[in-house]
Amino acid sequence: MIDGVPHAAPPIAALQREAEVVAAFGGADEAEAAPPRGSLVRGSLVTIAGYGAGQVIRLAGNILVSRLVMPEAFGVMALVNILIQGLTMFSDVGIEQALVQHRRGDEAKFYNTAWTVQVLRGFVLLIAACGLAWPAAIAYDEPRLLTLLPAAALASLIAGFNSTALFAVRRHLLLGRLTVLELTSQIVGVSAMCLWAAGVSAGAWAMIVGALTTATVNLVGSHVLLGGHRNRFAWERDAASALFQFGRWVLVSTMVTFCALQVDRLLLGRMVTKEQLGVYSVALAVAMLPNMVLQTLAGAVLYPLLARYARRSKRELDEKLAAAREILTALGLFFVIGVVLEAETFFRLVYDSRYQAAGGIAVLLALSIWVQMLSTTLERVPQALGETRVLAAYNFIKLAACGCASYVGFRVAGLEGFILGYAVGVAAGHVALCLLLEQSEISVWRDDLRMSAAAILVAWIGLSLVAYAAACGSEPTSAFVLRETSAWLYLSLIGLWAGLKTRQLATLGG
Numbered sequence: 001m002i003d004g005v006p007h008a009a010p011p012i013a014a015l016q017r018e019a020e021v022v023a024a025f026g027g028a029d030e031a032e033a034a035p036p037r038g039s040l041v042r043g044s045l046v047t048i049a050g051y052g053a054g055q056v057i058r059l060a061g062n063i064l065v066s067r068l069v070m071p072e073a074f075g076v077m078a079l080v081n082i083l084i085q086g087l088t089m090f091s092d093v094g095i096e097q098a099l100v101q102h103r104r105g106d107e108a109k110f111y112n113t114a115w116t117v118q119v120l121r122g123f124v125l126l127i128a129a130c131g132l133a134w135p136a137a138i139a140y141d142e143p144r145l146l147t148l149l150p151a152a153a154l155a156s157l158i159a160g161f162n163s164t165a166l167f168a169v170r171r172h173l174l175l176g177r178l179t180v181l182e183l184t185s186q187i188v189g190v191s192a193m194c195l196w197a198a199g200v201s202a203g204a205w206a207m208i209v210g211a212l213t214t215a216t217v218n219l220v221g222s223h224v225l226l227g228g229h230r231n232r233f234a235w236e237r238d239a240a241s242a243l244f245q246f247g248r249w250v251l252v253s254t255m256v257t258f259c260a261l262q263v264d265r266l267l268l269g270r271m272v273t274k275e276q277l278g279v280y281s282v283a284l285a286v287a288m289l290p291n292m293v294l295q296t297l298a299g300a301v302l303y304p305l306l307a308r309y310a311r312r313s314k315r316e317l318d319e320k321l322a323a324a325r326e327i328l329t330a331l332g333l334f335f336v337i338g339v340v341l342e343a344e345t346f347f348r349l350v351y352d353s354r355y356q357a358a359g360g361i362a363v364l365l366a367l368s369i370w371v372q373m374l375s376t377t378l379e380r381v382p383q384a385l386g387e388t389r390v391l392a393a394y395n396f397i398k399l400a401a402c403g404c405a406s407y408v409g410f411r412v413a414g415l416e417g418f419i420l421g422y423a424v425g426v427a428a429g430h431v432a433l434c435l436l437l438e439q440s441e442i443s444v445w446r447d448d449l450r451m452s453a454a455a456i457l458v459a460w461i462g463l464s465l466v467a468y469a470a471a472c473g474s475e476p477t478s479a480f481v482l483r484e485t486s487a488w489l490y491l492s493l494i495g496l497w498a499g500l501k502t503r504q505l506a507t508l509g510g
Helices: 011-018 037-066 071-090 095-101 108-139 145-159 165-171 176-199 204-222 237-271 274-287 289-312 314-350 357-385 388-438 445-471 476-509
Strands: none
Touching (some): 037 176, 071 145, 071 237, 108 145, 237 274, 274 357, 357 388, 445 476
């Protein structure tokens, strides 16, 4: 049994049971019932467990590959990933968000029109990557981008043919099947990456092969995810109009979001060596884990919930938001404190000497990650309300603030100043988002100040505790053991508290 649905039951029937007041998948107006009380907790736990397992798989693959390749290869792939993500986000018309939010999201004509747009977008991405390869190779003085960039874009072409069943299960919070598919594709992809690195070429091409393999497995799995959910090429004018009307501001928002999220690596790619960029990228991958957990939960659980209530009443959305944010930030706090206390130890024990600087970088990044998590729990609100222009404005302000502050910080204090400047820019963006939401009568100032004060206090206590424990050791080995013991005991207490908070998600479905 997955998501509480027996394997033998037709998945489409399961969707109908979960939204049992929907008369048929023919576009009838929805008067949706709230999710079952246990579905939010179960969905959240499945999402956290799946995401955690996925990150362990990816991390294991990266550690293995890091033993075979130089940091320079990670730096080159950081540039490739940034450019591919940029093209992807610059062409994002909000297909997933529209299928989750729109009342016709379960209608065949609607989701097949969306699938047709998605396929066309995949071809556009491949053509754009081929056109961008030469200018990028010149701009970053990296000839390998001429072949790596088009090859990486093949994964986007493959993803264009993914079934819209991936979005249907998110809309109805049936996350078990989706989690199994994502883990399977990651395991196969990481395995292919490691085998290629060990047996063929220990360089950037190993990561390209892993990405293509992951995309292929995900494609195949998406079309068997829901029995009876079949995609066909179709074009309905009303559906296309609704998609583009919703997606026009999503497109603007994601374009600016990409620049805001990647401005650090885009700038550093010109300021530091490829080796330094590779170390920074490895550190960022660890430091970003807390925010990625919240982004995954926000997309898989929070956004469908908020969209459901927004379709019924804005008042209900407002009532649920504060409680949901408190629960999600409790989880985020646990992960951020883990990065603050254990990042340096993690890199010292797991990575070789070439990557030791990544530990200190990850700790510095924790400040901006906390503020980003506060924003992550709010970013889905404008989408749920259909006010995507708000999100576009917020991301534009965040981009400008991050770019200016991080550049000034680098000129003043090098890489450390860059990281702190980036945190200042993220904070400025969050203030802008809060002000924009005030226009929709959604106020979060008190909650954010209270949660941030708690985070600072918890971090200070943790750092003081481990420093005192380490000082009690009479030699380096005993100091290390005492420090790690106290750190893990402290993290266990925070984790227990966060786990108990997660159970309160059941109250949001009532």
